[in-house]
Amino acid sequence: MLTQRQLSVLSLIIQLYTDTGIPVGSKTLMNAGIKASSATIRNDMMTLEEHGLLQKTHSSSGRVPSMKGYRFYVDHLLKPVTVSPNERVMIRQSFGKEFHAINDIIEQSANILSELTSYTAFSLGPEVKERRLTGFRMVPLNDHQVIAIIVTDKGNVESQVFSIPQSISSEDMEKMIRLINDKLVGQPLVSVYHKLRTEIPMILHKYFQTPSGIMELFDHAFGKAFEDRVFVSGEMNLLDFDVLNNLNEFKSVYSVINNKDSLQSLIGTASHELNVRIGTELGNDLLHNMSLITATYTVTDHGKGTIALLGPANMSYSKIVGLVDAFRLELSTQLDDYYRSLDSF
Missing domain, CATH: 3.30.450.40 (GAF domain)
Incomplete structure (x- = not known):
């Protein structure tokens, strides 16, 4: 059980050391307001060291906090400074x-x-689960690349550039965009995420000759939308x-x-x-x-x-x-x- 003075010594050592980076000795603590003799303060520092809360950097130095000391300080002694x-x-x-x-x-x-x-x-x-999908666009960049733009409510916009496999036709892309707007736009992102793994794959198998390629495009298009x-x-x-x-x-x-x-x-x-x-x-x-x-x-x-x-x-x-x-x-x-x-x- 530490005394109130020993707690004050520990608190002051941590405050001084974190401000200056200089090991703290007994005379410094006396000058900083600890009401005890230099010998008494050294005994308190030894007790704190025995508890693993302080440590020496070398034999004749003052003390510095240990990791255990910082933990104890944060848990029991910390008084946050009020921002002015x-x-x-x-x-x-x-x-x-x-x-x-x-x-x-x-x-x-x-x-x-x-x-x-x-x-x-x-x-x-x-x-991310609080957001809702409110818009989706695909903009061609060239013959092989498009940028997918995902808009969620309240101003969140994500974009992703990806290459279109040769097996995917322009008609497939149009179907994909219609499907997203019909089934996903207006839904909470958590629902979008769920549908992409349950309902959408079943629909893709029904309407596309290459459903795996289209599903890969879905994953590319919406990948960033689900990231925190x-x-x-x-x-x-x-x-x-x-x-x-x-x-x-x-x-x-x-x-x-x-x-x-x-x-x-x-x-x-x-x-x-x-x-x-x-x-x-x-x-x-x-x-x-x-x-x-x-x-x-x-x-x-x-x-x-x-x-x-x-x-x-x-x-x-x-x-x-x-x-x-x-x-x-x-x-x-x-x-x-x-x-x-x-x-x-």
Whole structure:
């Protein structure tokens, strides 16, 4: 059982170390407000070290937090710093440009969050199951390629370029477009996804000589519409974290955050509005010296989205958690306003 003074010592060491990156000694703690002698503070630091919450960088140094220490601090001692009114205005003004699609706002949010923190930011829009297919077009690019344009309600537009197999005639393409407009347009995307795997294949076998080729075109055309696209910003900030030992490690981490499957696994589905995972909790040896803060935001009638920050384990948690919490609320407001503006037309 730690005493209140020992908890204060741990909290202050983490705050000082995350601000300066310099190991903290007893005299620094006395000057910072711990009301005890240097010898008493050293004894408290030894106790915290015995509990695995602090560690030495070398025998004569001050202490630095361990990963266990960061975890304990986040769980029991963290007091997020409240974002000032001026900072809130700055965040709001960063969204000040005109947006033409939901994904533009989601992408911009990742850019803003990365710039505000100098960390690597991720942004994932409202859940795909909330969307509805409202339009579909195919535009020929040449004799062998077309671009499929998928429009979902409230401003989501996805496009996909693909080649047409020689076995598919222009008449087949026209039938396919009619079929999509008759059977799929106006349906929720979750229904579209279901019909593409149940009802549509049966119809294709009835009306097309080469149903497998047409089904492949369907998969190409709608592939992106079902993706929960994650926007990433600030990848190069990884070089400034001082937790990657060489260029090969940087390349490996860079590859992780730019791979759709590994990124979805990393961010996951947040079970709380705001969550902090540290070191080995990230489930990837490459990230053992890093922390990931994820936060959900709610868009009225359109589901939940996620923002996340990847940074060093010695980030200033009180500042960053407070900022992320304020940012997710502002992003909710921005998206709510955008949807209301569409409804007004």
